[in-house]
Amino acid sequence: MIEWAAPPRRPLLRQPAALAGLTWLALVILAALLGPSLAPGGPMEADPTRSLLPPGPGGLLGTDLLGRDLLVRLLWGARWTLEMGVLGLATAVGLGLPVGLAAGSLGGRTDAILMRLMDGLLAFPGLLLAMAMVAVLGTGLTPVAVAVGLAAVPPYARVARSVTREVRAQPYVEAARAIGATRLRIALRHILPNAAPSLIAFAATQLGWVLLNGAALNFLGLGVPPGTPEWGAMLAEGRAYLRDAPWVSTFPGLALTLTVLAANLVGDGLQEALGV
Amino acid sequence: MRRVLLLGIIVFLLLAGCAPRPGGRIVYGLTLAPSGIDPHVNASSELGIPLTSVYDTLIYQDPETGEFVSGLAERWEVSDDGTVYTFYLKKGVKFHDGTPFNAEAVRFNLERITSPDLASQKARFMLGPYERTEVVDEYTVRIVLSEPFAPLLDSLSQVYLAMASPTAVEKWGDEYQLHQVGTGPFVFVEYVPGDHLLLRRNPDYSWGPPVYQHKTAQLDEVEFRFFTDPATRSPALETGEADVMGEIPPQDVARLEASPDFRVEAVALPGASLMMFMNTGRAPLDDIRVRQALLYGTDRAAIVSTIFKDTSPVAYGPLTAVTFGYDPTVQQYYPHDPERAAALLDEAGWVDTDGDGIRDRDGEPLVLDMVLMSWGYMPEIGQLLAAQWADLGVGVESRVVSYPEALEIAGNGGHHLIPFTLSGSDPDILRKFFHSQAFFNWSKVEDAELDGWLEEGARVSDKDQRVELYSQVQHRVMEEALVVPIRDYVNLNGVSERVQGLRFDGRGWFPWLIDVTLAER
Numbered sequence: 132m133i134e135w136a137a138p139p140r141r142p143l144l145r146q147p148a149a150l151a152g153l154t155w156l157a158l159v160i161l162a163a164l165l166g167p168s169l170a171p172g173g174p175m176e177a178d179p180t181r182s183l184l185p186p187g188p189g190g191l192l193g194t195d196l197l198g199r200d201l202l203v204r205l206l207w208g209a210r211w212t213l214e215m216g217v218l219g220l221a222t223a224v225g226l227g228l229p230v231g232l233a234a235g236s237l238g239g240r241t242d243a244i245l246m247r248l249m250d251g252l253l254a255f256p257g258l259l260l261a262m263a264m265v266a267v268l269g270t271g272l273t274p275v276a277v278a279v280g281l282a283a284v285p286p287y288a289r290v291a292r293s294v295t296r297e298v299r300a301q302p303y304v305e306a307a308r309a310i311g312a313t314r315l316r317i318a319l320r321h322i323l324p325n326a327a328p329s330l331i332a333f334a335a336t337q338l339g340w341v342l343l344n345g346a347a348l349n350f351l352g353l354g355v356p357p358g359t360p361e362w363g364a365m366l367a368e369g370r371a372y373l374r375d376a377p378w379v380s381t382f383p384g385l386a387l388t389l390t391v392l393a394a395n396l397v398g399d400g401l402q403e404a405l406g407v
Numbered sequence: 408m409r410r411v412l413l414l415g416i417i418v419f420l421l422l423a424g425c426a427p428r429p430g431g432r433i434v435y436g437l438t439l440a441p442s443g444i445d446p447h448v449n450a451s452s453e454l455g456i457p458l459t460s461v462y463d464t465l466i467y468q469d470p471e472t473g474e475f476v477s478g479l480a481e482r483w484e485v486s487d488d489g490t491v492y493t494f495y496l497k498k499g500v501k502f503h504d505g506t507p508f509n510a511e512a513v514r515f516n517l518e519r520i521t522s523p524d525l526a527s528q529k530a531r532f533m534l535g536p537y538e539r540t541e542v543v544d545e546y547t548v549r550i551v552l553s554e555p556f557a558p559l560l561d562s563l564s565q566v567y568l569a570m571a572s573p574t575a576v577e578k579w580g581d582e583y584q585l586h587q588v589g590t591g592p593f594v595f596v597e598y599v600p601g602d603h604l605l606l607r608r609n610p611d612y613s614w615g616p617p618v619y620q621h622k623t624a625q626l627d628e629v630e631f632r633f634f635t636d637p638a639t640r641s642p643a644l645e646t647g648e649a650d651v652m653g654e655i656p657p658q659d660v661a662r663l664e665a666s667p668d669f670r671v672e673a674v675a676l677p678g679a680s681l682m683m684f685m686n687t688g689r690a691p692l693d694d695i696r697v698r699q700a701l702l703y704g705t706d707r708a709a710i711v712s713t714i715f716k717d718t719s720p721v722a723y724g725p726l727t728a729v730t731f732g733y734d735p736t737v738q739q740y741y742p743h744d745p746e747r748a749a750a751l752l753d754e755a756g757w758v759d760t761d762g763d764g765i766r767d768r769d770g771e772p773l774v775l776d777m778v779l780m781s782w783g784y785m786p787e788i789g790q791l792l793a794a795q796w797a798d799l800g801v802g803v804e805s806r807v808v809s810y811p812e813a814l815e816i817a818g819n820g821g822h823h824l825i826p827f828t829l830s831g832s833d834p835d836i837l838r839k840f841f842h843s844q845a846f847f848n849w850s851k852v853e854d855a856e857l858d859g860w861l862e863e864g865a866r867v868s869d870k871d872q873r874v875e876l877y878s879q880v881q882h883r884v885m886e887e888a889l890v891v892p893i894r895d896y897v898n899l900n901g902v903s904e905r906v907q908g909l910r911f912d913g914r915g916w917f918p919w920l921i922d923v924t925l926a927e928r
Contacts, residue, residue, distance in 0.1 A: 177794035179706075179713035183658075196658075197713060197791055270806065356805050357779060357786035358793070371638045371656055 140406040149400020152393035159390055163213040166206035174199065174207040174360040183376040193378040195368060197358075201382055204360035208383065211349075211361040212342060212390060215276045219341035222280025223287050224334050230284070231291020232326075236299055236318040246292065249285040257282045258344050265353045272361065275354035279345045283337050290333045294326040301325070328405035336398030339391040346387050362387045431925040432628035433906060435918075436643060436652035440601045440633045445584035446567045447520045450529035452830060452916045455566040456653070457604050457631045459917040460624075462569030462589035465494055465513070466560060467616040468832070470913040473731060475560050478616045479508060479570055479590065489555030489868050496546040500614045502572035503594045510548035514540040515573040517550065533562035535865065555866045557873060558833040565832075566917060590614070592624040592921040604631040606920070615921060620908070625924045644669060644901045651909065651918075655901040657716040663901050672900045673718060676915035677730035678830035679840060680722035681783065682890040683792065688820050688851035691773060696755040698888035702741035704748035704799040705792065711894050714787045718899055722892035724881045725837060729895070729915075732834035732877035740885040748799050759800050766800040774802035775823040780813050785826050788893060817849045825849055828896050832914050834877040835865050841884055850889040857883050 143149050162169075181198035184190060192201040234245040252260060264278030298304065299322060307321050346363030348354050355361045362383040369379030441451040446458050465480040480494035500508035517540045520530045535556035541549040552559070562568055575588035587595040592615060593606035608624040615622065632649060634640045641659040643649045645666075655663065655671060663669040685692045685701065692698055707721045720728060724737030752758075757766040757773050766773040777793070779785040786807055793803035803824075808816065817825050827847065829836060838861040839845050843853040857880060864876040884890060898915055908922040 175790070175794060175797070177791055179709040179791070182713050196787065197794065352781060352807060357807055358790040358805070372658055373638065374641075375658060375662065 141403050143397075143400050143404040146400045146403060148396045149404075152396030152400065155389055155393035156397060159209050159386075159393075160213060162206045162209035166209055170200075170203035170206045172200070172203060174204040175358055176200075176203075183372060183379070185376070186378050192382045193376070195365075195376075195379045196372065201365075201378065204365060205362070205382055205386055208360040208362045208365060208386070211272055211355065211359065212346075212387075214272060215279070215345040216338055216342055216394075218273065218276035219280040219283065219345055220334060220338055222277050223283035223337055223341065224330075226281070227284040227287030228291050228330065231288040232295055232318055232323065234288070235292040235295025236314065236322055238296075242292070245288070249288050252285040253289070257286075257340070258347060261344055261348060262351075262353065265348060270353055270356075272349075272355050272359075275345055275348045276341075279341050279348065282344065283341055287333065287337060291326070291330060294329045295322055298322045298325045329407040332398060332402040332405055332407050335401045336395060338398065339394035342387070342394060343391045429625045429924070430627050432630065433626060433650040433923065433925065434648065435629055435631045435920075436634045436640060436649040437631050438633075438637075438640070438654040439635055443584055444598065444604075445587070446569055447516070447530045447571065448525055448527055448584070450567075452914075455914075455917045457606060457629070458569070458587065458589075458595075459566045459591075459912065460593040460606060460629070460920040461587055461591045461595045462566055462571065463500075463591050463614070463616075464565065464569050465496075465563045467618050468561065468564045468913045469618050470911070473913070475564060476617050478564070479513075479614070485868070489557075489866075490552045492550040492552075492559065493543070494548050494550070496548065497614050498546055500590050501611065502575070502588050502590050503609060504572050504575055504588045506572045506574040506588075508570065508590055509545050510542040511545075512570060512573050513548045514542050515576070516568075516570050519571075519576060520568065530567040533558070533565065533567055535559060535562070555868060557865055557868045558835045561833045565914070592619070593629065601633060603633075605629075606631075612921075619919060620922045624921045625908075626920065629920055629923075641901060644903065647903075650903040650906050652901040653898060655899040657714070657718045657899065659901075660716060660718055660899060668904050670902050670904060672902055672909065672911075674898045674900065674911050674915040675720075675729045676727060676830040676896045676898055677832045677913070678727055678896065679725055679828055679836050680727045680892050680895050681788075681826060681828035682722065682725060682892045683788075683824050683826045684817070684822075684840075684849035684890050685888065686820055686823050686825075686849065686851050687887075687889065689823055691755075691757070691768075692775070692823055694755050695888055696751045697757070697773075699741070700748040700751040700755070700799065701796065701801070702748075702888055702891055703744045703751065704796055704801070705741075705891055706743045706795055707893060708743070709795075710788060710791050713791065714784050715894060715897075719897035720895045722895050723885075724892055725840065725884050725890060726834060726877075726881060727895035730834060730836075731832070732874050734874075734878040734881045736878075737881050737885055741888075745799060752799065752801075757800075764797070764800060765802045772802060773800065774804055776821075777803050777805040777824040778813055778816050778822040779805055779807045779826065780810055781807050783826075783828060788826060792891075817847075820851055822849070824891075826893070830896060830914060830916060834873070834880075835861075837861060837877065837880050837884075838865060841880065841889065852887070852889055854883070854887070 178198035181194050182196055184194040186193040190200045194200055230245050234242040261278045261282040264281050265275060268274035268278055304321050307317050349361045349363035350367045355364050365383035366380050372379055437453050437456060439453050441453045443449040444454040446454060463479045466475045466478045469476050479497055481497050483494045485492055519525060520527055521537055536553040538551045538553045543549055572588035576583050579586045585598050592609055592612045594609045596605040596607050598604040606629045608627050612623045634643055637656045640652045640655055644652045660671050663671050685698045687693055711721050726733045752766055756768045759766045777789050779789045789805045796803060816822050840847045841852055841857055842861045843858050860876045860880050864873050867873060902909055905926045907924050907926055910919050
């Protein structure tokens with residue numbers, strides 16, 4: 132039996148930390164949607180006469196080696212971050228959830244086979260697994276997002292399985308089985324709705340992981356084509372000029388840090404709000 | 408009087424304090440960890456940096472005059488038909504393991520290089536139409552070619568055709584690269600791949616070429632370390648982790664120059680300039696007007712000043728300005744002229760009909776596929792070119808790939824544009840790029856006349872005739888708009904002020920470590 136003495140729930144909007152995280156994520160999404168219209172000229176517009184200008188009146192956040200405005204690039208870059216988050220998370224949940232649900236609710240040999248498979252994948256560090264996937268899928272943002280999502284499948288499947296097993300042991304599931312409900316019906320109608328809070332909260336905490344590792348792959352040059360204003364790639368571009376022009380790396384790094392932090396805060400907040 | 412004496416003593420002490428002294432050790436930073444470092448087998452320039460001091464070559468090239476001077480061969484003769492080279496060797500030369508150097512050793516080395524089993528990546532090709540080596544007597548050896556080959560002397564003066572100890576080669580077999588034995592001013596002590604390579608002074612050395620200033624090495628030891636990440640190079644120099652560092656990033660040059668503790672020695676390299684090859688075999692670059700438009704639309708000066716901080720000259724043709732046979736009249740071609748570029752594209756039928764900023768023709772947008780490698784600032788150059796061409800209404804889709812991938816793509820003509828650069832001291836290097844059968848024929852050019860000039864240039868030994876032939880080649884390459892030249896390669900070496908007497912051979916890559924001394928602080 133499960134102890135239901137859960138911690139007191141607090142709505143997401145009543146938690147200052149989660150609220151701050153949510154605000155930042157909202158800003159990032161806003162930048163992704165409106166960035167192009169806020170920042171005319173485009174992120175690739177080079178002007179060699181404005182190479183490596185420090186933050187100032189010429190450009191609020193300064194310029195990079197090729198004289199491109201960093202603020203413009205950061206705003207545009209939010210799109211890649213958003214795409215990475217959505218696509219990566221969709222892959223992780225889209226594959227991890229069915230695997231975990233099937234393993235947890237069917238049990239037996241299915242459970243053993245699926246989970247040994249996941250254990251095998253878990254043996255690789257997540258980033259390494261993602262890199263291997265990129266080698267198979269090719270470079271570009273979509274392959275990188277999918278690769279990071281795939282690397283996040285095993286932990287998600289594991290959590291989904293354990294939550295499923297917890298719920299499966301509940302009397303109402305036993306009752307459903309007793310009245311002859313099919314396995315599929317039990318999994319989708321009884322287990323899934325009751326497992327949802329935990330699954331949503333865990334997915335939110337994985338968002339940060341997906342964003343960070345997606346950026347890492349782009350930092351390593353495995354993702355977007357050169358010059359793309361993706362934050363991880365921008366961070367890598369500025370690395371060579373760290374001594375003389377620290378702003379080129381600092382601002383994308385800051386944006387990335389804040390976004391990953393925000394995703395984690397929201398994830399924690401969701402856990403508290405949903406009481407899991 | 409006493410004051411003058413005192414002043415004299417102080418000045419003397421100061422001078423003595425700064426004077427170079429024999430002995431000591433330096434750490435020399437290499438920029439990439441080569442997969443193999445056997446000079447007869449492998450092709451990287453990096454291996455020659457340490458190994459030039461481990462080996463001697465039959466002859467040397469004086470970088471000032473361009474003339475060839477004696478090395479392990481005291482003198483040599485070339486037959487009238489240019490196919491037989493006779494070398495008279497120095498006597499009393501010994502390999503580091505005690506093996507005597509003689510005609511048989513020369514034959515052994517050349518046979519090793521040309522043996523198909525060795526699968527030589529560079530040395531074999533430098534011997535051209537090599538046929539055999541004949542031992543005339545103990546100190547006389549003949550190299551016989553099947554046809555004349557003008558670059559042979561240049562080849563024989565490079566470390567790739569250096570003389571290795573036959574005893575050591577036979578003893579170590581496949582592992583020879585870890586136990587190399589030559590006759591040079593430094594002895595190969597140990598090599599831990601990817602970590603370090605250590606050289607120690609050869610006290611018995613006395614047979615150096617006239618281009619060396621000392622009879623034996625002044626330093627006791629030179630340790631080579633690998634600094635593959637460009638961002639770590641200047642910091643390693645500044646923290647004293649290394650005393651000499653190759654390929655300093657251009658943006659660090661001003662900072663190092665401003666410091667009293669460091670200097671930057673910029674060595675212009677002969678060879679092929681960094682150029683963007685345009686695939687003439689793939690539409691729309693099969694149209695010369697489009698290729699010329701790209702050239703007119705390129706502001707090379709802006710690229711060189713932004714990315715290379717004006718540390719290297721703008722390139723105008725396929726050869727760098729310091730290469731023998733370079734024709735300065737190529738500078739007339741394709742000044743930056745966006746209007747002319749636009750007119751050429753209009754004429755070729757490429758106009759922006761749908762107003763998306765990209766020109767199109769018959770519904771096809773003018774978008775070019777650019778293949779880049781991650782080294783040599785290619786991604787940055789690619790981005791700046793893309794930005795410049797975007798103003799013309801030409802779109803660029805670029806991707807960064809590994810070297811083997813690039814070779815495959817460019818070999819199959821799967822690119823529109825791909826940059827490359829290669830150093831080499833003879834203009835015959837052009838044959839590698841613009842001959843219809845060339846390995847690096849990435850412009851996919853097929854021009855019988857061009858082939859003829861390139862083949863003739865490799866055959867004739869008359870200098871004026873060669874200059875004339877290569878001038879024709881350079882003009883043809885630019886008239887046909889086969890490449891977008893970007894910059895001449897300049898190797899930026901960061902050097903600690905305590906290191907003195909550092910000089911490089913005519914290729915610009917390989918230091919003559921024998922003459923390096925350490926200033927006392």
